[in-house]
Amino acid sequence: MEPTRVGVIGSGAVGRALAAGFAARGHEVTIGTREPEENDELQAWAAQLENVAIGHFAAAAEAAEIVVLATRGTAVERAVQLAGPQHFTGKVVIDATNPLAPDPATGGPGLAVGHTDSGGEAVQRALPDARVVKCFNTVNNALMVDPGFDPRRPMFIAGDDAGAKRTVAGILDDFGWDALDVGDIRQSRQLESLVLLWVAVGRARGAWDHAPAFVTP
Amino acid sequence: MEPTRVGVIGSGAVGRALAAGFAARGHEVTIGTREPEENDELQAWAAQLENVAIGHFAAAAEAAEIVVLATRGTAVERAVQLAGPQHFTGKVVIDATNPLAPDPATGGPGLAVGHTDSGGEAVQRALPDARVVKCFNTVNNALMVDPGFDPRRPMFIAGDDAGAKRTVAGILDDFGWDALDVGDIRQSRQLESLVLLWVAVGRARGAWDHAPAFVTP
8 A cells, every 4th residue: 555644542462463554564653641741661662663743633643644442442432532523523533442341251251242142142141051062153154064064163152161162063073173262252342253254254255164264474 | 072962952054064073973862943843854854863853942952061052143032042041050051143234324234233333433423525445454564564474365355445545555565465355344244353362362373473364275
């Protein structure tokens, strides 16, 4: 892409990683923070890089052609108010945030916005004496048994009962999958949501033999 | 796993795929349906397989050690009521269903349960004149720029403006990713939910350099 002016709202690890990436490719970056004058550590970080200036949220947004949102997810709406919504008109805004908040039920990470239930939880509620394990819902039925992955790929499982998950892991092993336990039945929210992503990717591919996985460089 | 009795609730493509998989491994399978006597096509399918019987939902659940739920997702609660919740007590229940329902806003697939909003949508609402693209939220900041995948891996993007997504795709190409457009800004629901899965997998791995992808056999 041709060099342009990029504003990054948020100066944590994500904002810095993206600011450095844009700057290294010749873009003129302003990284926005609430109190730029008082942030010596950020100043020292920026001083090591070419093409990176520091400014208030509003300055970062106003000067930019492309704005990157990289605050904590629960702070982003406040940050864009401080930056001035009028400074975003017509611009490409890259939202890199996640609205993470502690899940009050588990203490683990949850989403502050919009994810409140799942089919897996509903099934467990309907069958309170059963040991429900969410499984097999993220691939095409043609791949459920003997999918032919070499090496094997993960099949995500979620449920509240450890013994039941061990049983299902054994079944998955027989069926040609590596079970990957992602937590309690509430994680069905993620596994069911993942299916809509799977559909979108299937539409993009025009084929349906894909399975979700995580990969490393 | 040692051969056991498996009940499959639902006789569509998913139920049949899993029933056949269990039967081929020596398990004694009953595939449950509402009206087994009147389903000639299902009878003909089962007649080709060893170890597969057909029965009412209740019979399939009652006789089983392990029960598989493989109805349409929006029908599963009704199906377990028909099967009799008392027949599931203490059993491992594999929930392979997805509560899919048309998204009234798009006509495309959505979730009938629990997924009603996202941070990405909130940002777009807060900045109605901006062209918001959800991006970079599903990987560690250390991987955002020059992740070092060979071949390249997808970075999911979602947004309402096609031109903005083209711009972001160009940035991703510069940064070492293949952009994969998964739809409008509402797909942020999936990309934000995916982060919780990413966290669960990171905890299981004890490492954080993983990125979501889809793989094929």
